[in-house]
Amino acid sequence: MQVLVRDNNVDQALRVLKKKMQREGVFREMKRRSAYEKPSERRVREKADAIRRARKLARKQAQREGLLPAPKPKPRPARPPRPAAVAS
Template identity: 70%
Template sequence: MQIIVRDNNVDQALRALKKKLQREGVYREMKLRRHYEKPSEKRARERAAAVRRARKMERKRMERDGIK
């Protein structure tokens, strides 16, 4: 990963770096890896996330189709 500092503007480069790290999910991964997570807990978390995603997609689809 590379961030270019232009015109000695470190603040702007730092903002760009933070945005890039967030987009790539580095912060989320750091948070998850802060403590050990049992494989069963990981599966449960991922399953719950999948359910949330599916519900959200279904809600969006129904809203788009005009079904309430």
């Protein structure tokens, strides 16, 4: 995973890195591996994950076929305008 640091802005690069790691599921994986998981618990978790994936796939398929309405788009907060560049 790679993040570019622009103009020595480490805080912004760190935010981007955290967002990428969240999207990839790194934090979830770290939390899961922090303690021992019994084989029976692992089977239960993997089965639940498989069921969740199958339901999501079926829901998306039904939306594509028009059997279910498409999800409502999430309202995005308005971003403040960027400051103008200062000429020296």
